[in-house]
Amino acid sequence: MISFAMTDEQEAAREAVRGFAADAMRPVARAYDEASAIPDAFFARAWELGLTATQIPEAHGGYGAARSPVTNAIVLEELAHGDAALALAAVTPTLFAYAVADHGTDAQRAAYLPALCGERFQAASLAVNEPAPGFNPLAPRTTASRNGKGFVLSGTKCFVPLADRASRFLVVARHGDRLDAFIVPREAPGLGIAEPEKNLGLKALSTNTLTFDGVRVPEDDRLGGSRGADIARLLNHCRVGVAAVLNGVARAVLDYCVPYAKERVAFGEAIARKQSIAFRLAEMHIEIESMRWMVWKAASELELGADATRSAHLARSYAAEKALWIADNGVQVLGGHGFIREHPVEMWYRNARTLGVLEGIVSV
Amino acid sequence: MIDLNPSRNDQRVLDAVREEALVARRYARYYDENEHEFPPDELPEAKDRPAFMSHLTGRSEHDAGMAVLTTLIAMGQTWGDYSVRMRRNDRGLGNAALQAAGTDEQKRRWGDLVLAMAITEPGCGSDPSLVRTTATRDGDHWVLNGEKIFVTTGCRAEGVVVWATIDRDAGRAGIKSFLVLKGTPGFVVAHKEKKLGIRADDTAAYVFQDCRIPRDHLLGGNEEIPKESSGGFRGVMKTFNMTRPLVAAIGLGMAEAALDFTRDALREAGVDITYGGTLHGQSAAAERFIRLEALFEAARLATLRAAWLGDQGQSNNMEASIAKAKAGAAVREITQGCIEILGPMAVSREHLLEKWFRDVRITDIYEGTGEIQRLIIARTLLGYSRNELR
Numbered sequence: 001m002i003s004f005a006m007t008d009e010q011e012a013a014r015e016a017v018r019g020f021a022a023d024a025m026r027p028v029a030r031a032y033d034e035a036s037a038i039p040d041a042f043f044a045r046a047w048e049l050g051l052t053a054t055q056i057p058e059a060h061g062g063y064g065a066a067r068s069p070v071t072n073a074i075v076l077e078e079l080a081h082g083d084a085a086l087a088l089a090a091v092t093p094t095l096f097a098y099a100v101a102d103h104g105t106d107a108q109r110a111a112y113l114p115a116l117c118g119e120r121f122q123a124a125s126l127a128v129n130e131p132a133p134g135f136n137p138l139a140p141r142t143t144a145s146r147n148g149k150g151f152v153l154s155g156t157k158c159f160v161p162l163a164d165r166a167s168r169f170l171v172v173a174r175h176g177d178r179l180d181a182f183i184v185p186r187e188a189p190g191l192g193i194a195e196p197e198k199n200l201g202l203k204a205l206s207t208n209t210l211t212f213d214g215v216r217v218p219e220d221d222r223l224g225g226s227r228g229a230d231i232a233r234l235l236n237h238c239r240v241g242v243a244a245v246l247n248g249v250a251r252a253v254l255d256y257c258v259p260y261a262k263e264r265v266a267f268g269e270a271i272a273r274k275q276s277i278a279f280r281l282a283e284m285h286i287e288i289e290s291m292r293w294m295v296w297k298a299a300s301e302l303e304l305g306a307d308a309t310r311s312a313h314l315a316r317s318y319a320a321e322k323a324l325w326i327a328d329n330g331v332q333v334l335g336g337h338g339f340i341r342e343h344p345v346e347m348w349y350r351n352a353r354t355l356g357v358l359e360g361i362v363s364v
Numbered sequence: 365m366i367d368l369n370p371s372r373n374d375q376r377v378l379d380a381v382r383e384e385a386l387v388a389r390r391y392a393r394y395y396d397e398n399e400h401e402f403p404p405d406e407l408p409e410a411k412d413r414p415a416f417m418s419h420l421t422g423r424s425e426h427d428a429g430m431a432v433l434t435t436l437i438a439m440g441q442t443w444g445d446y447s448v449r450m451r452r453n454d455r456g457l458g459n460a461a462l463q464a465a466g467t468d469e470q471k472r473r474w475g476d477l478v479l480a481m482a483i484t485e486p487g488c489g490s491d492p493s494l495v496r497t498t499a500t501r502d503g504d505h506w507v508l509n510g511e512k513i514f515v516t517t518g519c520r521a522e523g524v525v526v527w528a529t530i531d532r533d534a535g536r537a538g539i540k541s542f543l544v545l546k547g548t549p550g551f552v553v554a555h556k557e558k559k560l561g562i563r564a565d566d567t568a569a570y571v572f573q574d575c576r577i578p579r580d581h582l583l584g585g586n587e588e589i590p591k592e593s594s595g596g597f598r599g600v601m602k603t604f605n606m607t608r609p610l611v612a613a614i615g616l617g618m619a620e621a622a623l624d625f626t627r628d629a630l631r632e633a634g635v636d637i638t639y640g641g642t643l644h645g646q647s648a649a650a651e652r653f654i655r656l657e658a659l660f661e662a663a664r665l666a667t668l669r670a671a672w673l674g675d676q677g678q679s680n681n682m683e684a685s686i687a688k689a690k691a692g693a694a695v696r697e698i699t700q701g702c703i704e705i706l707g708p709m710a711v712s713r714e715h716l717l718e719k720w721f722r723d724v725r726i727t728d729i730y731e732g733t734g735e736i737q738r739l740i741i742a743r744t745l746l747g748y749s750r751n752e753l754r
Contacts, residue, residue, distance in 0.1 A: 001371040002428045002436075004672050010366075070366050134644040232640055239640075262746060273753055278742035279735075285745050286666070286686050293665035294658070297368035304367070311661075313639035318658040359642075 004296070010071050017075050020049060021082025029083035032204035033347055036196075038089050043121040046090035051075070052097050053117040060101070060109050061117035067101065069237060069299040069364035073244040076362065077292065080248025081255075084351045085204040087245060088362050092162045096124035096170050098237065098363050099181065103229035107220065112168070112183070123165040127157035127210055128172050128238070128360025137172070137235050137359040142212060144173040144180055149219045151175070153182060153190075153212040159358060163193055163208035170223060171212070172231055172360065179231035181223040190215040201347070201354030234363075236308050239316040240298045241362035246323035246355050247291050253330035253348050254284045261333055271333075280329055287322040294318055299364055320356030327352040368665060370436065373427045378440050380419040384410075384451075385444025389716070392445035395564035396719055400556075402520060403564050405452040416451060429675030431606075432668055435613040439664075442617030443624075446723045447565035456517045457481035457731070458525040458543075460607050465541055465583045474543060480521035482512035482570055490736050492527065493536040497572060499528040501587075504579045506542060508550070508572040516730070518568025519556055522546055525583065526572070534589045541583040550575030561722030607731060608684040609670040612691030615727030616664055619695040622720045623660060626653060626702040629709070649705050656701045663687075663694035682744045689737035692728030699724050 006014070024045055032038050055072075056062025072094075079087035097116045100108055116122050130141055142155025153173055160169065168185045184191060192211035199207065223229040258281060261272035271277045298311035327349040331338035338345045355361070370378060387409045395403050428436065441449055458479025462471060488494035497510025508528055515524065523545045531538035544551055550573050557567040630637065630649060637650045646654070667687040673680035699721040703710040710717045728734045743753050 001367050001426050002369070002374070002432050002668060002672065003365060003367055004669055005365065005676075007365055136641045136645045138641050138645065235640065258746060272746050273748070275739075275742075275753075278746060278748075278753055279738045281745055282689075282738040282741035285741060286690050287662075289669070289683075289686055290662035290666045290690055293368065293669055294661055296366050297661070297665060300367045301369070306369075310639045314654070314658040314661050317654065318662055321655075321658075 004293070006074065007071075009065075010068075010074050013071055014074050014078055017049065017078045018081075020046075021079050021087075025079070025082030025086045029086060029204070030341075030344060030347065032083075033085065034203075034341075036198070036203045037206065038086065038204050040121075042086065043089070043123075046086075047121040049090070051091050052093045056097060056101055056113050056117050057109075060113035062113065067098070067303075069240060069302040070296060072364035073240060073295050073299040076241060076244035076364065077248040077251070077295075080245040081252045082248075083204070084245055084249050084348075084355060085202040087248070088161055088202060089205050091362055092166075093122060093124055095126035095161070095238075095360070095363050096166075096168070099126065099170050099223060099229075099234055100183075102237075103181075103224050103234060105220075105225040108183070108223070108225070115167070122167065123162045124168050124170075125160050125162050125166040126170045126172075126238075126360050126363075127160045127163075128235070129157060129159040129358060131156060131158040131209065135359075138179065138232065140172055140174050140179070142171065142173040144175040144182060144217070147216065151182060151217045151219075151222065153184070153215040153217060156209060156211050158197065158209045159199075159207045159361065160210050161205055161207050161361060163210060164196060164206045169210065171210075172235075175228075178228065180228050181231055181234065182217045183221040183223065184212075184215060184217060188215050188217075199354060201350035201352070203350075232309065233302075235360060236298075236312040237302060237363045238360045239312040240295060240302060240308070241364045242355055242358060243291065243295045243298070243312075243315040243319035244364065245362055246319040246352065247288065247295055249348050249352050249355065250284070250288045250291070250319075250323040250326040253326050253345060254281065254288060256343075256345060257281060257284070257330050257333045260337075277333060280333065284326045284329065287326060291315070291319045291322055302364065324349075324352045324356055368668070371427045373423055374433065374436065377419045377433065378436055380416070381437050381440035382443070384413070384416070384449070385441055387450050388441070388444035388448045391448045392564075392716060392719065393713075395445075395448055399558060399563040402566065403448045403452075407448075407450050410450045413450070429672070431609070431671040431674040435609055435667060435671040438610055438613040439617040439620065442614045443621045444617075445564070446562045446614065446618060455479070456521050457607060458521065458523065461525045461541060462543070462583065464606065466543075467583075467585055470543070470580075470583060470585075474523060477522040477545075478517065478520065479543070480515050480518045480524045480568070482515045482518070482524050482526045484514040485511055486513055490733055492539060495527055495529050495539055496532075497526065497528040498532065499530050499540065499542055499582075501530070501579070502576070505576045506579060506582065508542065508544065508575040508577065510572050511554075512570040512572070514557070514730070515568040515570055517566060518570065519553060519566040524570070526570075530587070531589055537590050540587075542577060543581045543583060544572075544575065544577055548575055548577060560725060561719070562726055604731060605681055605684045606674065608688040608737075609667050609674070609680075611727065611731045612663065612667040612670075612687040615691050615695040615724050616660065616667060618720045618724045619660055619663075619698040622699045622702045622717055622724075623653075623657060625715070625717055625720075626705055629706055652701060652705055656698045659694045660698055663691040666690045682741055685732070685737040685740040688732060689734050689741065692734045692737070695724035695727050 053062045054065045055067045058064035144151040190213045194209040197207045294315040298315040301308035330345045458481040499506045526542045529538040552571045554569045554571045670683035670687040
């Protein structure tokens with residue numbers, strides 16, 4: 001049924017995180033970006049929102065709310081409106097937790113979920129991206145080969161969020177002609193965690209390159225056990241997630257540009273009163289709205305258990321293209337000020353460019 | 365609950381629309397090449413088919429509201445052809461104006477007629493304050509004088525809603541809508557335009573010369589001139605909140621047809637289109653195609669959003685403009701892009717793609733150009749009045 005109506009719970013969730021984004025994220029975003037680090041206090045405060053525990057079953061220590069990709073997409077847009085890097089940091093544990101909750105065996109759920117639903121912040125992460133041109137998440141170069149009853153992982157992963165704090169990783173690898181994901185603790189022999197990466201955008205979010213040099217994984221730690229897991233579906237959740245984050249970044253840009261353009265005077269009137277600026281702002285608004293409905297459509301298909309591959313792909317590629325266009329034009333609306341780090345727009349421009357090429361960085 | 369796919373009941377209706385659209389499509393080329401002929405009110409194939417309304421039974425609260433359903437049906441129909449339909453149960457833009465601005469009595473009297481809408485004049489398009497056609501009171505009559513152009517369905521319509529000013533000095537506030545029936549002395553259909561596309565739908569030019577109509581043919585019946593600031597003109601413009609998403613949908617149906625044709629042709633040529641990968645897993649043609657598909661989805665959902673707000677009884681002034689602006693630009697880019705993807709075969713009149721390319725071009729022009737839509741969106745976004753942002 002075609003309906004754009006949010007549930008009462010979704011409205012409430014949106015309000016709650018909107019306040020957090022405005023009070024606890026936006027004011028510190030620039031400082032953390034400059035420092036390329038997020039203090040522990042932020043993680044502790046974000047943890048109180050229960051972002052990870054909410055949709056984990058009570059039996060595994062969570063709050064037992066229904067898994068809802070739509071709600072998560074709504075929440076991610078709001079968090080990213082505060083700051084994309086902090087948003088990703090706050091929800092990185094869900095990358096691991098949702099994958100295990102959705103695809104794991106009962107034993108895997110029981111073993112790994114309670115720790116991510118405790119009172120104190122706990123990190124676990126997902127390793128999808130690889131540092132070679134031609135990267136395709138459906139055809140990774142990282143491989144898993146049979147070794148007796150278990151597997152051996154070889155390859156390199158990059159842009160693994162919060163790898164400096166994560167206790168374990170879910171690693172996507174090619175296994176023959178199929179895709180699988182493997183649970184690897186950070187102490188695993190053969191796993192190398194390199195120095196923090198230095199990136200164009202999302203600078204506050206720590207990311208690392210991981211090298212797998214013959215890392216042994218027991219059969220029980222293949223996601224989904226002997227059945228394996230539908231990794232394409234897992235990646236679809238991630239694509240919708242990143243599209244929702246891009247949606248939030250794009251909205252942040254427009255919300256900043258509107259008052260600026262109404263205040264900035266040139267040739268005797270506010271620049272917003274000139275069609276070349278006003279139409280650009282209108283165009284930004286059109287695209288922010290349109291991309292949101294694409295995110296919602298893909299998320300609702302995921303929620304209903306349908307194959308959302310096409311919708312998720314379209315939502316992500318559209319959001320990536322348009323959010324970058326919006327951030328790019330945001331810089332232009334501010335002119336020279338758009339280039340200066342006193343304003344956040346140059347940061348959003350870097351963030352939009354960065355987010356648009358990442359896979360498996362955030363999930364719904 | 366958020367769900368942006370049609371219900372099973374909705375899909376049943378859309379399947380029936382698709383079947384009829386396939387029949388209409390067989391006639392599409394003929395009426396494009398024979399612009400002087402009107403398609404019949406009912407195609408021969410329609411005789412043995414169930415009446416379309418029979419598909420609309422058994423609907424529940426789990427199905428789409430009427431505005432959303434109408435939008436989807438319009439898309440489905442123009443997927444077949446812009447103006448050839450199996451049955452002509454459609455109404456003109458004038459009917460929407462009558463519904464928005466007429467009194468109950470007027471709706472009863474004229475609601476069953478096909479009504480065109482005459483706004484544009486040789487010297488006035490997007491800026492209605494320049495309307496020169498006058499209506500002058502003379503006892504129990506109005507006397508109309510002036511010229512109107514670009515009247516959609518103007519030849520086939522049984523009546524027309526005409527914008528005329530009752531006081532030229534009052535600007536937009538002096539503009540009123542009048543209903544004029546065909547056959548009224550002094551009302552002449554001057555000629556039929558020859559167009560780039562949508563040729564099976566006639567476009568007329570009218571002349572009114574001392575055309576006398578009864579006093580009660582003023583839509584809404586209010587003869588007073590509202591103060592410019594009171595928003596009296598806004599009532600007239602409200603018509604467009606209902607029709608703009610529909611116009612968007614009409615263009616999108618043809619863009620979807622172009623995408624479907626292109627996808628089939630690519631597949632036949634052995635070009636795989638796969639989702640879920642990155643640029644590297646795809647040919648340039650497939651990548652380009654997917655971008656056009658995404659653009660289509662964006663415009664389609666923006667249009668459904670505007671219609672859905674209408675169904676909820678919520679204000680959709682800005683969203684109607686978003687739908688029209690987004691779809692107007694998208695259908696141009698989609699049909700242009702599909703031709704580029706397929707190359708020389710695409711410009712042959714053997715296929716309908718070149719026709720869709722011509723047909724959709726009007727979407728960004730009529731019922732408010734893309735520029736006018738952006739003006740409306742920008743004013744709302746910036747909180748500016750008409751005078752603050754021109």
